[in-house]
Each structure stands twice: as structure tokens, then as C-alpha cells.
Amino acid sequence: MFLAWREIRYSKTRFALIIGVVVLISYLVFFLTGLAYGLAQENRTSIDKWEADGIFLAEESNTNINMSMFPKDLLEEVNADETASLGVVSSVIEPNRETDEDAKVNATFFGISAEEFIMPDIIDGDAFGEDRQVVADRSLRDEDGYEVGDELSLSGMDLTLELVGFTEDSKFNVAPVLYTNHSTYQEIRASGFGQREDEIISAIVVRQENGDIEAVEQTTDELALYDIDEFINNLPGYNAQVLTFGLMIGFLVLIAAMIIGIFIYVLTLQKSSMLGVMKAQGISSAYIGRSVVGQTFILAAFGVLTGLILTLGTGLILPNAVPYMNNFIFLITITGLLISVAVTGAFFSVKTVVNIDPLEAID
Amino acid sequence: MKLIELKQATKTFEDGRKTIEALKPTDFAVEAGEFVSIIGPSGSGKSTLLTIIGGLQTPSSGQVLINNDKFSELEEKDRAKKRFEEIGFILQASNLIPFLTVKDQLKLVNKIWNSTFDLSQAKNLLGELKIDDLIDKYPSDLSGGEKQRAAIARALYHDPSVILADEPTASLDTDRAFEVVDILSRETKKKNKATIMVTHDERLTEYCDSVYVMKDGILSKKS
Numbered sequence: 001m002f003l004a005w006r007e008i009r010y011s012k013t014r015f016a017l018i019i020g021v022v023v024l025i026s027y028l029v030f031f032l033t034g035l036a037y038g039l040a041q042e043n044r045t046s047i048d049k050w051e052a053d054g055i056f057l058a059e060e061s062n063t064n065i066n067m068s069m070f071p072k073d074l075l076e077e078v079n080a081d082e083t084a085s086l087g088v089v090s091s092v093i094e095p096n097r098e099t100d101e102d103a104k105v106n107a108t109f110f111g112i113s114a115e116e117f118i119m120p121d122i123i124d125g126d127a128f129g130e131d132r133q134v135v136a137d138r139s140l141r142d143e144d145g146y147e148v149g150d151e152l153s154l155s156g157m158d159l160t161l162e163l164v165g166f167t168e169d170s171k172f173n174v175a176p177v178l179y180t181n182h183s184t185y186q187e188i189r190a191s192g193f194g195q196r197e198d199e200i201i202s203a204i205v206v207r208q209e210n211g212d213i214e215a216v217e218q219t220t221d222e223l224a225l226y227d228i229d230e231f232i233n234n235l236p237g238y239n240a241q242v243l244t245f246g247l248m249i250g251f252l253v254l255i256a257a258m259i260i261g262i263f264i265y266v267l268t269l270q271k272s273s274m275l276g277v278m279k280a281q282g283i284s285s286a287y288i289g290r291s292v293v294g295q296t297f298i299l300a301a302f303g304v305l306t307g308l309i310l311t312l313g314t315g316l317i318l319p320n321a322v323p324y325m326n327n328f329i330f331l332i333t334i335t336g337l338l339i340s341v342a343v344t345g346a347f348f349s350v351k352t353v354v355n356i357d358p359l360e361a362i363d
Numbered sequence: 364m365k366l367i368e369l370k371q372a373t374k375t376f377e378d379g380r381k382t383i384e385a386l387k388p389t390d391f392a393v394e395a396g397e398f399v400s401i402i403g404p405s406g407s408g409k410s411t412l413l414t415i416i417g418g419l420q421t422p423s424s425g426q427v428l429i430n431n432d433k434f435s436e437l438e439e440k441d442r443a444k445k446r447f448e449e450i451g452f453i454l455q456a457s458n459l460i461p462f463l464t465v466k467d468q469l470k471l472v473n474k475i476w477n478s479t480f481d482l483s484q485a486k487n488l489l490g491e492l493k494i495d496d497l498i499d500k501y502p503s504d505l506s507g508g509e510k511q512r513a514a515i516a517r518a519l520y521h522d523p524s525v526i527l528a529d530e531p532t533a534s535l536d537t538d539r540a541f542e543v544v545d546i547l548s549r550e551t552k553k554k555n556k557a558t559i560m561v562t563h564d565e566r567l568t569e570y571c572d573s574v575y576v577m578k579d580g581i582l583s584k585k586s
């Protein structure tokens with residue numbers, strides 16, 4: 001480390017430039033990770049919020065909750081520790097008052113029973129009580145300027161709802177969720193299909209001790225039970241998104257490592273005559289190699305940590321609408337990965353060091 | 364006591380179809396406290412001899428003994444270790460590391476040995492070479508003669524028993540060259556080392572105890 005540090009101190013500009021490149025790349029990797037994670041969360045926070053273990057959907061729905069419809073009576077045909085009925089429908093909402101911007105928002109309605117476990121906690125205003133009252137995700141307040149007490153109208157529907165409160169972490173398919181009771185849900189849903197006699201729901205969410213969904217019983221073959229993670233992975237577009245971002249991030253990590261590796265390699269080649277002199281003096285390849293690896297570690301650690309700090313800083317000043325979110329496990333993993341892959345790249349240079357012939361130092 | 368001894372050492376190079384005998388069978392020894400110089404025309408095999416003694420390459424046949432140890436028969440790694448302990452190299456273009464100050468050039472030896480750096484010891488040595496005021500300078504800030512003296516300090520610092528200098532004065536003017544050779548001669552006597560200096564300049568040999576001439580791979584003592 002003695003040689004590594006002294007050289008960095010002596011060639012400050014050169015090493016500052018290398019660290020600069022590492023900073024930029026790791027900044028990109030971290031930031032992209034934050035965005036990918038944030039976006040992935042917007043698909044699923046409302047589901048994670050249930051802390052459920054499984055979900056029943058209509059047998060023929062192919063895990064697509066939008067295509068799942070069955071009578072609410074089927075609730076009696078399943079037996080789990082806890083069950084909750086859920087109706088899902090998408091719509092477009094708009095406040096009835098004058099607003100500055102175009103406040104039309106794509107939203108998803110969750111029809112639920114207030115006494116069942118998927119009822120969200122209220123962070124502002126009140127829970128829905130009467131028919132046609134709704135509770136919305138806070139993003140409607142923070143990003144779209146909705147307020148408690150707003151009258152909401154639904155596109156293509158002669159129906160007015162009252163916004164009575166806000167909850168948090170409730171996004172489904174990148175859209176905010178509005179919670180309401182089952183009878184209001186029936187009204188919203190039915191307007192597209194005409195009135196029906198039965199109460200229709202989309203899913204039954206279940207909790208079972210120790211997450212053991214094998215133990216959940218059902219006495220109907222109209223419903224199929226899915227593990228909650230399987231359900232999330234099959235959300236439309238979710239898996240493709242996660243895979244795309246995952247691959248991009250993976251490649252970026254590799255590219256970052258290669259760039260650091262190539263820099264170190266070129267530096268080592270440039271120094272080869274000096275390293276030959278050192279070897280002629282009897283300084284071992286192991287000592288020189290350790291200093292090359294140590295130097296790479298210093299460069300990578302400095303660059304990656306600076307990139308990390310920049311990312312965290314950027315996260316603080318980003319507008320709410322950007323789906324950026326920190327996940328410290330990911331950040332720590334990527335930090336470790338970037339540094340260790342860069343250090344691995346340095347071993348190519350160590351090979352060069354070993355191969356340098358000290359004879360070249362003479363003449 | 365013989366610190367350097369060659370027994371029937373040879374070096375041949377296969378160069379295409381030709382075989383070059385860079386060093387014909389040579390018997391040669393240098394005692395402790397002896398300052399030997401080797402002169403001879405270009406391509407005669409002087410550097411080859413020096414690198415064989417220093418263990419940078421092994422003889423094609425015969426033996427090299429350093430301090431009565433069969434140096435030339437050691438494994439590459441052990442030879443490097445012994446070289447670091449026993450041999451101080453001084454090269455034509457100085458063997459200083461560009462990003463280390465004169466002080467750190469010496470300190471590096473302590474780092475490798477895991478010993479503690481003794482500033483007053485370093486200053487003493489640099490003082491003997493009259494460069495103690497340059498202790499915090501980088502090689503690029505030193506003149507040719509100062510660099511060469513710093514290189515000598517580096518070669519002497521870990522107190523090797525053998526000093527090998529390949530044209531240490533090539534980049535210096537006559538006055539500086541005499542100064543450097545004078546220093547080498549005094550250190551050899553004072554610390555009882557065996558020193559070999561390869562040079563082109565016959566005038567410098569007046570400081571030496573014995574002078575050898577290398578010609579076409581044959582080493583002979585000059586009377």
C-alpha cells in the first residue's frame with residue numbers, strides 16, 4: 001500500500017481522472033438501480049402492504065387480476081387463517097373543482113371491506129364510511145394536488161365520489177390506488193358491464209400461519225390459489241421490467257470493472273521498465289502485485305463511494321414524480337460488487353508484473 | 364573472504380542458427396573490501412557477466428557463489444529474495460522510482476522488510492553522499508549527479524555485501540563521474556563490501572584495486 005499511495009499522491013491528476021470516470025459510472029449504476037427499484041415498487045407497493053401469503057383468482061384468469069371475476073359468495077368456499085375480499089377496476093379520475101393543471105389521473109380502485117386485513121392505515125383525513133367515499137394513495141396529494149374533501153368524477157361515468165382520506169405506499173401497476181367499499185366498487189365496475197345481481201369481486205387475499213399456503217383449503221374449483229410472490233412476478237410488465245433493468249445494471253457493473261481493469265493495465269504497462277528496475281533490485285513480484293491490487297482497491301473504493309454519495313444526494317432533491325427509491329441492500333451489494341469486480345480485473349495486471357523480465361532494466 | 368566467486372561460468376545465447384558465446388568459461392572472484400572495475404568494448408559481454416553475478420539470469424554452465432552460497436542454483440523466487448538482501452544494483456539510468464522522494468526510496472526497503480524507518484540513519488547515509496538536504500525531493504527535481512548519488516544511497520541503504528554498478532557514470536560529466544566513483548570506492552573500503560563497476564572510461568579505474576578487461580566473452584586481468 002506504501003507504493004500505491006505514494007504513486008497516487010505523486011500523479012494526482014492522472015488518478016483523479018481515473019477516479020472521476022469510476023465516479024461517473026458508479027453514479028450511473030446506482031442511480032439506475034434506484035430508478036429500477038422505485039419503478040418496480042410502484043407496481044407492487046399496494047400488494048406488499050397487505051403482507052399476505054397467497055391470493056385466490058378465478059381459475060381461468062391466468063394470474064391476471066384484471067381478468068378475474070367471481071361472485072363474492074365464493075369467500076365461503078375457502079378456508080385460511082385470514083381472508084379478505086378484493087375487487088379491482090381501473091378508471092380515470094378527475095377532481096370536480098377548478099385545477100391549475102390537467103389533473104386527470106389513471107387510477108386503480110380497490111373495493112374492500114373495512115373490517116378485513118387489507119384495509120389501509122389512514123395518514124390524512126378519515127377512512128371511508130358511507131358509500132361513494134374513497135381513500136387514495138398520497139401520491140395524488142403530493143404529485144397531483146388532490147385534497148381531502150375533493151369531489152371526484154370518473155371518466156365516462158355519471159358518478160361522483162368523495163375523497164375522504166389518504167394512505168401511503170399504495171401503488172398498483174404504477175398507478176395510485178383508491179380504496180372504497182364493496183358497494184361503491186360494484187357501481188364503478190358495473191357501469192361498464194351493466195348491473196348484475198351478484199356482488200362480483202376479483203380476488204380473495206389470504207394470510208396463513210408461517211406463509212404455508214399449502215395449508216389453505218378450498219371447496220370450489222372455480223378459484224386458483226397463487227403464492228403472493230408468483231402473483232407479483234406475473235403482474236403485467238413487471239417481470240420484463242425487472243429483467244431489463246437487472247441486465248442493464250449487471251452489464252454496467254461489468255463494464256465499470258473492465259474500464260478500471262484496463263486503466264490499471266495500461267498504467268502497469270507504462271511502468272513496466274520501472275517495475276523491471278524494482279525487480280532487478282530484488283523486490284518481489286508479490287509485493288509489486290499487492291501494490292497494484294491495493295491501488296485498484298483504493299481507486300475503486302474512492303470512486304464508487306463518491307458515486308454512492310452523489311446518488312444519495314440526488315435522491316434527496318429529485319421531484320416526487322420520479323419513481324426513485326433507495327434500497328440499502330441493493331446499494332451495499334452493488335458497492336461491494338463494483339469494488340470486488342474491479343479488484344479482480346487488477347489481477348490481469350499482476351500477471352504482467354510477474355512476466356516482466358528484470359533483465360530489461362539493464363541497458 | 365571471497366564475497367563473489369564464479370566457477371567456470373559461461374553464458375551462451377541461441378540466436379537463430381547462430382550460438383553466441385557472450386561469456387566464455389570464467390573463473391573470477393572479488394574479496395570483501397575490494398573494488399574491481401571491468402572495461403572493454405561494446406558487446407563484449409560486460410553486462411552479461413554483471414547480470415549473471417546479480418542473478419538476473421543464470422549461467423549456461425558453471426556456478427556463481429555469493430557469500431559462499433550457490434546463488435545461481437537457487438529458485439527464481441529465492442534468488443530475488445537473496446538479491447534484495449545481498450546485492451545493491453546501481454544502473455546507468457538511475458534505478459530510482461519516479462514517484463518516491465529520496466527519503467521514501469529508502470523507506471521502501473523498510474516497508475518490504477517490515478522494519479521501522481530510522482530517519483537519522485537515512486540522514487547519515489545521505490550526508491556521507493552530501494545529499495542530505497535533498498531528502499524530500501523527487502528524482503525529477505535532482506540533477507544527474509544527485510540522482511546517481513541517490514541511487515548509490517539506495518543501493519547501500521540495506522547494507523548489501525555486494526555492489527554491482529553498470530556504467531554508473533555514463534550520464535555524468537567528468538567531475539561528477541570522479542566524485543561518484545570516489546564515493547563508491549570509499550564505501551567499499553569503509554563497509555567492507557565487494558564492488559564491481561563496469562565502465563567505458565579508463566580514467567575512472569585509478570580508484571580501483573584491480574582492473575579487468577572483457578573482450579569477446581573472455582575476462583582477463585589488466586596488469
Ligand SMILES: Nc1ncnc2c1ncn2[C@@H]1O[C@H](COP(=O)(O)OP(=O)(O)OP(=O)(O)O)[C@@H](O)[C@H]1O
Nearest residue numbers: 363376378383385404405406407408409410411412
Ligand atoms: N538476451 C540475449 N539474447 C541474445 N544475445 C544477447 C542477449 N544478451 C546479450 N546478448 C549478446 O551478448 C553479447 C554481450 O552483450 P552485453 O550486453 O553483455 O555487452 P556489453 O559488454 O555490456 O556491451 P555494452 O558496453 O554496449 O553495454 C552481445 O553480442 C549481445 O548481442
Ligand SMILES: [Mg+2]
Nearest residue numbers: 363409410411
Ligand atoms: Mg552493457
